[in-house]
Amino acid sequence: MAENVPVLIGLVLVAVAGTGAVLVRDPVRQSFVLSLLGLALAALFLLLQAPDVALSQLAVGSALTPLMVLLSVRKVRRKARSERREEHE
Amino acid sequence: MNGWTAAGTALLLCGVAPAACATATGPVSRRVPAQNLTTTLLSLVFLLLAQGFGRTAYVDTALVLSVLGPAGTLLYVRLLADRLAARPPRPRSLLATTALNYVAVPAVVVPLCFATGPGRALVKLLVIGGLLVLGSRTASRAVTAAVTAGHGLAGSAEGMSDG
């Protein structure tokens, strides 16, 4: 049983991070949780003896996906902001 | 399960998990430093696990994370500059986070160095340690700079918040 404790902790972290990523509704905040999910998955993969997959997940999950999400939010917000100003005038 | 694995697991549970909690909650000004702390600690976990599993090949994951982690943090700082400026973090908590980084890195890397012995693996370890320290130092500086220079920096072209 003791052998399984690290994997168990990894699973719990992944499940919690995944749940958090769904329940956090604001995309900027969600991007933080998504990057955490990426990190948790990488840790779990290493514990499951898959360093190749962990590397991929790190590369994609910790930098690429959050960056794309943040850039999209920025574009969308910029749009929304100018819309609102327009209505204001 | 040997001591290294146990130490790695313990750090995962008692170090990474709380840092992750801090990243997932609260204002952006707390999330960004906490995110950096999370990646630093996770790199250390990877190092400990690599030693525990007896696989030097696994060290590459820590190496990659030690450069991608700070890069991610700096991107957050860059893209969320105005939010950081709007609610700056307390200097004391920022200091504490950085200090935690500074303490944790040598606390893990030094024993690992002794366990590894001289060789290529040692150089790799030291590089990772150096990158982690440098990365966390820069991250905290970047947050401070974004806060102080904040309002000027967060012009309309760079802004993120809805104003």
Next chain:
Amino acid sequence: MSMRLRLWVLAAGVLGTATLFVLACAELPGFGGTWHPYGDRAVHAALARHTANTIASVNFDQRALDTLGEESILFGSVLGTLVLLRQTRDERRLPPEPARVAPPVRRYALIALPVTLLIGLYVVAHGQLSPGGGFQGGVVVATSLHLLYIAIDYRALERIRPVGLYEVADAAGEAGYLLIGAAALLTGAAFLTNFLPYGTFNTLSSGGTVPLLNAAIGVEVAAGIVVLLARFLDQAVEIVSGRDEAEDET
């Protein structure tokens, strides 16, 4: 459909799917079992071909067609993003203002850039030996270039990033993979056969075509992700619609 009805349908669906999945899990072989016939065969095959990293052998030799499909997906999605995030007629580019970057951040990013680039290349080059490979290394290489955006600003990044060249590199990576695969046909073997000498186990040149395919993927991924992020950055930083621009100037 009202939110209420949707939630009812969802609840029924979740309940049914969960039941199905849990029942199936109960029948699965227990976690951590020792029976992995395909995996064991794959390890033997990898060793027979002098490839130290079995995962690389599975990806680039035994199941190389999967990787071809995967890279085509990446290629297609880069192309798709290129098309979807194009600058349309009602939009124009507004050069971003130069950003002021704190000196320590600039110093770090300028040091980290070559280090990250080297680490990325190392991960690509050792793909057939240690964990890593074209995809992982390629993403790291692409990320390293974007440190310039952090270190200086977007205009500096644009200067070292002629997107057109990266598009060509992206296509060259995809074409290279196909040509290496087709080269096997000339020797009379099947498509994507590992036809080169396998080399000495655990050296950089071992594994026959594995390092070549790996390198092709590395080029494609690095170039593809640069192009992909370029489109997102363009949208987020530069491109504005006619109306936005009027707003920004007021």
Next chain:
Amino acid sequence: MTVARMLPLIVATPLFGAAVLVGAGRRLPRAAAEVLGLLFAAGTAALALAASAALPSSTARPVEWVGGWRPHGGASVGIVLVGDRTGLGLATLVSLLVPAALAYAWRYFDEPPRRHAASFPALVLLFQAGMCGFALTGDLFNAFVFFELMGVVAYALTGYRVEEARAVQGGLVFGVVNSLGGYTTLLGIGLLYARTGELGLAQIGRALDARPGGPDALVIAAFVLVATGLLVKAAAVPFHFWLADAHAVAPTPVCMLLSGVMVELGVYGTARVYWTVFAGPGGIPAPDAHRALLALGALTAVLGAVMCWQQRHLKRLLAYSTVAHTGLFLIGLAVLTPEGIGGVALYVLAHAGVKAALFACVGVLLDRFGSVDEHELHGKGRELPWVAGMFGIGGLALAGLPPFGTALGKAVTEEAAGGWATALFVAVSAVTGGAVLRAGARVFLGLGSRPPGSPEETTGEGEEPETRRLLARIPDSMLLVPTVLLACALAVGLVPGLRTAVGGAADAFTDHAGYLAAVLDGRTTEPAPTPAPHWTTPGVVWGLLATVLAGVLALLAVQRPVRGEPVRWTVPLRRLHSGHVGDYVAWFLAGVTLLAALLV
């Protein structure tokens, strides 16, 4: 070069073409890029045709282990491509339709993305590679990879006209639902791998057969999950919602491919996976599979037909008719006999031609008049007699007018299904064909009165033409392509050689043990021969009846005041098709549950 050696090239050629187009794209003028794209697509078609022609018999299964990883003792580490008549035939169909779509799109789009003139043909070539790979592969995970390839490219192609609000929304809905389907398939693959330790279709099938006795929860769950992804592609109810949203907004040449072959590939995938993996003693018992497919098929056919009749947006109308016909295909599969499969195969071939031709006609209307709304276009089509003729013939062929291939396929399928299925086939073809004829009568003949619009539904007004400006003269390529396609659909019904070939292919397709032996042991066995599909008197009569009914329905509809459309009692049904991605995901999970419940 043997047939087996050619199989990977059918996938590799379009991929290489895409790479060349992107690599050289910045320097190529638009015309050169389009010619190059057409050449690569046609080259692939030539390869596929040559491979089909070189097959020694219609029951042969040339097998190519990519990378040369031939099996030893039935076990291999490689991926296999299987070029049996059905898979190769579908790859040929895809490869022929792609050049047709590219030829139709000749100088079509308003402005190609700046300095990316080659991006549209390159995307279409990738789409072609994905579909051909999916048709040819004999490996479950590899099928997933090609499934995702065609998905990813299709999302991008659907949203190609980014200035169109509806196009990008349809593309996103399509992307989310199909990706979710792909992930369920992968979960199913994971379950099968855990049970059998294999990934090849034949290997999994053999491993499952090694433990006979009814299926346990794991096998059922694996089948449900794998089939869900494929049925999402096939747009079976209740996974069909994305289809109308995506097909109504995609550029017309893309619609031709989506409706003509991609949806059918979902049906093919379901059938292939069932027959190779789950048809043995360790798989899903035939009565259960029959029940599930029949129920889903009947539901899909009825719902598709009802929704089809209610549409005034011509592309949506055609999209729902695709849903209805997919339902009929599923009913044909549900028979689980070579006769059913053979009928469906002929039906799919002819349907691809007819549906693509109809979309092509609608595309002409869109580019000439800037609208695809039945009421808005009322009477405007009088100046386009050639298009009118083709649209009418297409409608009749859809309804099942002999000797079109649709009629033959339908006749063979309904005969195999028997009983009440015949009534359903006649009703559904009459309604979908009638809807097309009704629209044709209004648009091209100006029959009936011109109605005021109602804003509650998706009308076809306010659509942007896909060309630079409204076309004053329709280019010959846009008229030639649908004509050729309709002629092909007619040929499917008339060429006797095709019927015998399809008959043999269906025998081989439904031969579970034969497939396993051919792939894993390299042993060829002849399946038990069944009579090839052929015209029968009842089939012709039912086909004529459906056509007449379609005509009557159309005439009745145009003579009644349009205020009655859409029919009141269908309003709740129409409200379910909300365009809301959350609704679609909820229905998706409900569909998984439904499928599982039907199998237990």
Next chain:
Amino acid sequence: MSVLPYLCAGWLFLIGCYGLATSRNLIHAVGCLAVCQSATYVLLLAVGYRHGGTAPVFSDIAPGSRPVVDPVVQALTLTDIVIGATVTALLLSLVIQIAKRHRTVDPDELSELRG
């Protein structure tokens, strides 16, 4: 413990679906889709795990010296991760265009396609 990893995969998939169905922001929805996909990673790798095994990477250990986990599922997961990243990119670019054309990213306010 013997089924826990599989159940974790199922949980991730369903919670992701829940998020998709109730999302009020399309960018958030794309993130939820990524959560759904992580279920497939967890399932595949859990299926290939072997107690006491190590990665079948023989750059630093001798072949045959230790039991190894299944390399095939790892290769599959790698492919899957690439697919996930590319799908995310493509869907986010569609969301950006939706924001431009519809001036909202709330699915409840998108009402162009009905019936």
